[in-house]
Amino acid sequence: MVRLFLLLVFCAGICIPAQETGGTLKGNTREYANIRILASSSDQRYVVLHKTYRTNSDTVLIFERKSANPIADTILGQSDVSFLTDETILSSGYNKAGLLNLRSRKVKTFDGVKRTVVLKDKKQFVIEDGKGNITVYSKNGNLLKTLTDVTELVGNGKVLYAMRKGADSTYEIIKWDGQRIKLVYKTEDKINKITFLDSGKFLTVNKNKVFGNRNIFTVDVVRISDDKVFQSDAVISSKGDRINVTQIYNEEVFLVDFQKTERPVESNMLEIWYAGDKTFRDQKTGSLSHDYYVWNVRDDKVKQLSVQQFNNYVGMLDSRFLWAYSSDENFSYTGEREFDIYLYDAESGKSEKIFERVGRLIASTDRRFTLGYEINRKEWLIYDHISKKSEILHLPSKASNPIFTGTGEILFETETDLLKYHVKSKSSELLNIGKGEKVKFYNFNPEVVHGFSTFTASVSQIKTGESLFLNVSRYLRDDTAYYAYDQNRLTEIIPFTRDNVREFTYSPNAEVFFSVEENFNRPAVLNQREVGSAENKILYSSTPAENRLASLKQEILHYKNSLGQPLKGVLYYPVDYNPEKKYPMIVHIYGILNTGANKFLSSELGNNGFSKKLLLENGYFVFQPDIVPDGRGMGRAALDCVNAGLDSVLNNINIDAAKVGLIGHSLGGYETNFIATQSDRFAAYVSGASLGDITSFYFSFNELFKVADYSRFESGQFAMNASYAENKELYFRNNPVNYVENVNAPMLMWCGKKDTNAPTGQTMNFFMGLLRNGKKAVALLYDSQKHSIAINSKEIVDLNRRALDWWNYFLKDEKEIEWINKEIKDAL
Secondary structure (H helix, E strand, C coil): CCEEEECCCCCCCCCCCCCCCCCCCCHHHCCCCEEEEEEECCCCCEEEEEEECCCCCEEEEEEECCCCCCCCCCEECCCEEEEEECCEEEEEECCEEEEEECCCCCEEEEECCCEEEEEHHHCEEEEECCCCCEEEEECCCCEEEEECCEEEEEECCCCEEEEEECHHHCEEEEEECCCCEEEEEEECCEEEEEEECCCCCEEEEEEEEEECCEEEEEEEEEECCCCEEECCCCCEECCCCEEEEEECCCCCEEEEEEEEEECCCCCCCCCCCCCCCCCHHHCCCCEEEEEEEEEECCCCEEEEECCCCCCEEECCCCCCEEEEECCCCCCCCCCCCCEEEEEEECCCCCEEEEEEEEEEEEECCCCCEEEEEECCCCEEEEEECCCCEEEECCCCCCCEEEEECCCCEEEEECCCCEEEEECCCCEEEECCCCCCCEEEECCCCCEEEEEECCEEEEECECCCCCCEEEEEEECCCCEEEEEEEECCEEEEEEEEECCEEEEECCCCCCCEEEEEEEECCEEEEEEEEECCCCCEEEEEECCCCCHHHHCCCEEEEEEECCCCCEEEEEEECCCCCCCCCCEEEEEEECCCCHHHCCCCCCCCCCCCCCCHHHHHHCCCEEEEECCCCCCCCHHHHHHHHHHHHHHHHCCCCCEEEEEEEEEEECHHHHHHHHHHCCCCCCCEEEEECCCCCHHHHHCCEECCCCEECHHHHHCCCCCCCCCCCCCHHHHHHCCHHHHHHHCCCCEEEEEECCCCCCCHHHHHHHHHHHHHCCCCEEEEEECCCCCCCCCCCHHHHHHHHHHHHHHHHHHCCCCCCHHHHHHHCCCC
């Protein structure tokens, strides 16, 4: 029998309010708990669960597979929890720490704790008190060492380095290796920061000296294996806003990047914009200037790199060759950051363009191969650093997210299967894993070597001895399974399920593991599972299930639009549904929404005025149809997809077809505006943070994302796939304000006056069109709000109340609502 027991360390004393039921706004502000897995023991015997509330403290719970009786809850604050050994857990928070032996269940507590560092390889832990003192303890909590005057410490699980002030205004770096303290470094220069490099083999020491009114910055490197310190007077700069050091592959060579943000000159009188400016996105925030050095510490050689042609270098290859690019933009700001990428020879200073207009680079672990997706060609290119040749990968289908296997292949996601590309034979094959279904990599994170804005350079390869997890979704059956893929061997972890599997702790050495799962009518639970078995045992539920929600009904409808595109729509039935009654329905739109069908219906008010649970509790059906772009423009596509969804859902005789409302926010708000000008199937509309005139919005600059808004139409979410100059008619036919006189149902519009994504003028543009044409409309302009309404604000309560009022007035004939009557009834 599985038993739950809890970490008994200390209590924050925060009470959680009792939960209410019902369809009121007050009832829908109650809090549901959220759970996530913090850690599990390597043998999968124990798992640590983190339980959090939106505004309250959190709880840490520990589960053991072979125990019996539960112990009461303990409330903790912002807990940091990790396994010291498979049977020992260290937790910290609220200025305390606790060491729990899972076998004896004895707890040792520590006060005055700022943070803890675990040295797992040594089975030790370190406590920092925030007053310059650190103490080192054994796995049993026995004191091993005390250090004073410490200003910074870093640990990598194996060793601990600390910085402290020595005598005579000197700075020292000391090392604890698990047994003894060693003085590694001493200097009269001010040490600003010490950092482990990603390889874990070196420590960097960032310093600065003051000469008159000038600050000079430099970097030293410490080799961890023998604590040898490398210094160079040639690696120096006046730029010190940020200093990035990259170890180049596995050599003792480093790319040192001193950065400074060059702030724009501010003027209260004048702002100048240049059409030829190639740093357009950065004109208000400032641009980065660099000093770059390639530093070979083994041979004590330093080379400063020129920043005239290239102002960004990537140390991802070897000591001689670097990737290089200029961050000046030459492509009219039509999408995310993309650059021409050059191979730069640090010895000769010569460069060769290898990739054209790519948004990221992906390398194999041995750095022999680098991939880039070229935007113009819409194809993957591979560069071989031995043959010095690049080639197009001729793949049979659209492929994304490449991962090198280490055995001469590259794996790609596709819409219908996992694709394997054989580098040597230049051939590819579908692995028949999804059997025609969508396959995605699950929880795989490449190692990012370099990043600038949205551009990244990373190493993406399966590590030796580790499995690659796959998520396979069956479109027609609305379920998902999870697999482990390892050297052509496929292991089923979780068979197909309609539940939303949020995370799991699978280990190839254990037959049992843990998972957190939920569904729309069931809050998240912790499950114990056996590998490949459909059976699971619920160990813990994050929130006691409400009977009214547990019986809630949902349908996932399958249908096609007029072009034959398969679509889904998710229909939620009202709480306490009676098949003898008819109900009004709210249609909520944005894009693809079926992916949220198995996510729990929380009680939080919608930051966009849409609260699904609130509507269901107030006697509404809720329908969320998918919208997909198709070349006709997003407005026309949305109209077609929504009509197809309505044709399907209105076969349900319990839905009152005369009492249907449409709501959308942001892109969904634009879609709502456009549909309102074309449709007679809705009795009322709610549109939030929307676009009314896409022509004027197309020719604007987005202050939130620092991008030309036309990029969002030509290559982004509005999916026009053509510029305004190339197809003016397409833009005209998808522009809501061009047809505003056709709106035939009342509209409630809202926006935040501090919205820099869809400015207030766009809402008012369409509202003024409604006013000019004698339509019934109300606009809510929230002074202090942005694109979405802030959680826990008075405005979010106001918006959700008014949205519910709007639906009740027009779909339930509740006419005694004064603020709406002021618009709908003639003034006296």
